Amino acid sequence: MASTAEENYLKALFNLANPEGEVNISELAQSLGVSMPTANSMVKSLQKSGWVVYEKYKPVTLTPEGRKAAALVIRKHRLTEMFLVKKMGFGWEEVHEVAEQIEHIHAPKFFERMDEMLGFPTIDPHGSPIPDQQGRIQALSHVVLSSCLPGQVVQLTALTNSSADFLEFLNNRQLSLGKELEILSKEPYDHSMTVSYTGHHSESLSEKVCERLLVRVIS
Amino acid sequence: MASTAEENYLKALFNLANPEGEVNISELAQSLGVSMPTANSMVKSLQKSGWVVYEKYKPVTLTPEGRKAAALVIRKHRLTEMFLVKKMGFGWEEVHEVAEQIEHIHAPKFFERMDEMLGFPTIDPHGSPIPDQQGRIQALSHVVLSSCLPGQVVQLTALTNSSADFLEFLNNRQLSLGKELEILSKEPYDHSMTVSYTGHHSESLSEKVCERLLVRVIS
DNA sequence: TATATTTGTTAGATTAATCTAACAAATTTC
C-alpha cells in the first residue's frame, strides 16, 4: 500500500500529466514543494513499486496501476470535500485542507458510506469529477468563460482553481456552481468581461477570473 | 504539534498510567508494539518537548500539558467513534480501526462539527467518557459486573475492553449499552454469572466476560 | 545476601523522506 508521501506523488503526477501522460521532475518537485533531488529519488522508488515508468533525463509517466491508484486517492479527496460541504456544513473554501488529510485514511467502508450518504455524487463541490471505484473518471465538457462571446448565456459548472482566496472572491459575488450568467460585454483591452446574473446587474470579471471559471453554454 | 507517533505515545501513557500517573517503559513498549529501546528514546524526546517527566530507570509521568494533549487525542478518537456509529451507520465493533486513523487529523472544525451534530455527547459508543475541549474527563462511577451479587438489577453502562471479538460476542447476545440485567445466580466454582434481560431468559456469562462489563446498580 | 531474572539503557544500524552542494545532460539563445 502506498504511504502518504507516495500517494501525494501519485496525485501530483496524475494532475500534472500532459496529454501524453508525461510529467517533468521539475514540475513534480515544484508542485509538491520539494527539491528536485527529492522528487528524483522518490520517482525511482515509485518505479520499483511499479507505479511509474521512468528513464534518466526523460519525463515520468504513471503506469495503469499508478493511474488507478492516483484516481482512487483523488476519489477519496473529492468524496470527502463533498461530504464536508453537504453533510457537515463546511464552506467550499474550507474543505481542501481537511480533505488533504482525510484522503490518506485507509478505510474503504468509511468512503463507501460517504458515497452512499451523498447519493453517489459524480462531481465535487468545485465541479471536478469524482472518479468511480475503479478509478475511472468521466469526461466533462465545459469551456472556459474567457473563450465565450458577448450575448451568450452560460451556466457556471466548475473551476480550474480552488484556492480559498478565489473561492472567497466568488462567495463575495454570490457566484456558485449552477449559476446562469449572461455575457454582456468583453473588453478588448484587458479581456475582462461584464456579466449579469440573479441579484447582480453588471459584474465585471478580470481575465484572470474568467480563465478559472468553466461553463456550459446554454444559448 | 505532536506527530502521529508522538500522539500515540501520549495516548498510551494516558491510558496506562497507574493512580500515581506512572508508566513503566516495558508496559509502554508492549502496549505500542515497539521495542523497549524505541520506547526509551521516544520518551526522552517527549521529555525534551515538555510532554513527560522522566528520569533514568524511573517510570514515566505525563506533564499537565502532556495529559491535556493526550486527552484531546482521545477526545478526537471517541467523537469519531460516536460519529461513525450515530451518523454513518457503523457497528460499534467496526469503529476502532478507523478512529485510530482519524484521531490524528489536525482540523479543529471537523471535530467541532462532529460534536455539534452529535449534540455534544459525553460518552462514546462503548460507554467511555469523551474528554471536553479543555481535555477534562468526567469521572463515571460504574462497578464491574463480576463484583455484583445475585438478586441485583443492573444497567450495562460501559465496557473495559472494546475488541471487535468481544463486541461481536455481545452483539450475538443482544447485549448493548443501557440494557437492564437481572443477576439470577453466580457460580462459586468458575465465577460465571447467569443473568436475564429482554429476550433472554437465562444467559450464562463467563468470569472473563463479567469482568469486562461495567454496570450501574439499579436495585 | 548472592544469584537469577526482569527491566531499562547504550550503541550502532536501517528505512523513508527530506535537504544542499556539486556536477552533468539537455535545451535554448546568440
Place this chain on the structure above:
DNA sequence: GAAATTTGTTAGATTAATCTAACAAATATA
C-alpha cells in the same frame, strides 16, 4: 555551433522512528 541557461542526477548529510545486540541496573528468588 558554441555558450549560456535550465533541467536533472549523484553524493552525502539529516531527522524521525524503528530495530537488534550487548550491557547495566533494579528487583525477585533461593
